[in-house]
Amino acid sequence: MKSLSLVSLFAISTLAVGCVSQKKYNELQSRHNQLQTQHNALTSQNQQCQSDLSSSKTRISSLEDQLTSERANLSSLQAALDKCLTASTQGGVNIAKLVDEINASNKYIQHLVNLKNKSDSLNMVLTNNLTRSLDRDELQDVDVKVLKGVVYISLSDNMLYKTGSYEISEIAGNTLGKIAKVIKDYRDYDVLVEGNTDNVPINRPNIRNNWDLSALRASSVVQALQNSYGVDPKRLTAGGRGEYNPVAGNDTEAGRTRNRRTQIIVTPKLDQFMDLIEKAPDSKE
Template sequence: MSKKTKHEPHEEHADESWLLPYADLLTLLLALFIVMYAMSATDNKKFEEMSQAFNTALSTGNGVLNFNSAMPSDKNMDKGKKDSEENIVNSADKQKQKNQLAKQEQEDLEKLKKQLDQYIHNNGLTNLLNTKLNQSQLTITISDNALFASGSALVKPESKQLALAISNMLQQFPTYNVVVSGHTDNMPISNSEYASNWDLSSDRALHFMKILLQNTNLDPVKFTSIANGEYHPIASNATEAGRAKNRRVEVSILRKYTDAADQTSVKTK
């Protein structure tokens, strides 16, 4: 009688389901290390291209996968580089043109100042007129004694020639804006014609400007008259000499390029 083989009971196998997530985790870690290595080995240009691709995707709402490649094409890169270079060239050209115009403006104003100073010297008016060129304007300062009787805004007949001479010099430079401003001292006005120094300074500036504009070669659009009254003194009102300096009319030729004085040295007197 055959002997029955005795079977050993089956051994219980350990649960191996944890191997699947573990393998997935190892795969992800491997992929991460590969990406990190690739990034560390990428040169700066490629890194910038990748950065631009992500920026474009984030700003336009397009995913990176919507592009044919993660990097902008060489064609797009070349176009962007060309546009950038053109912008730099255009900016440099504009700055160069501005510098040339500023230089020309400086030469114009220095020429006009020289002419005015020569006229003042030739006519013995050094005590009544002076000029000053700074970073914002060329200013001709005229004492009220050279133009008006006390308390009056009517230009003296013998002083009209001065206004006409100035207008003839201004017509050489017709593109500049000109401001004619009236100033007084702080002594209260005491006549029936003017209620305040505001009124007197306003009329003086306006009357002098009208004589300048008798020269039909000047464009009235470029001219403005303003009243400053007693509020912009250039000397102390405590003395008669100071008050005499404050009573004045100023003709200011305004710069169009306020940094023009940086191009060349500015002469002031």
């Protein structure tokens, strides 16, 4: 009778262990599904932000081409006018038309130049405000520069995260707060947060590769800007570029350190900017 009771007790214990294992499996399966859903969403956001950034670069390039074309057109009109004046005095009507076209072309070129100068000035002020707000130690981990009309704020991962993690460290909070304050002052600018890694494979639970890590890091910064510092989430986009956008070689530790970075890219809202470009000045002015 005593032997039978021990067998029964062992059977009950085995069943209990089995139940706990199934529950743990279900929890892990649920966590896996959640992470898969987050990954799919971040991948979609990354594709969208890459498309937006590519469109931005194309539009800026188009504006520069347009300026070049208008200057060439002005030169051609001036040459035609000079030829007309030299050849005959009977082309008064044509000369007047050429003069009007030249004046209109001059006004439009000046309009485009003024828009570009305004954008460059705003970017320079934004850059100066950011640089002045950061102390010397912070500037060792933060690089601010303007490239092709866009402000790039590059933050090292040593300052933002623990190695191999996407959680923002406590020491990064003060720096992000200063950056967020300047961003909030420029409400007509959109903000793309872009994560980058080196090419060393990641080996962490629930992070499959460097694509995952870079996207999760960008998402962490976006959520901090929104939740901790009040930046309008409609202005924010998060994207990860993994190891595929290096700024240095990955064959040295110094190069890998430079490649492990998160960039906050501040750009004018392109819809509003293109509307201004398309509004040529009134020829009567």
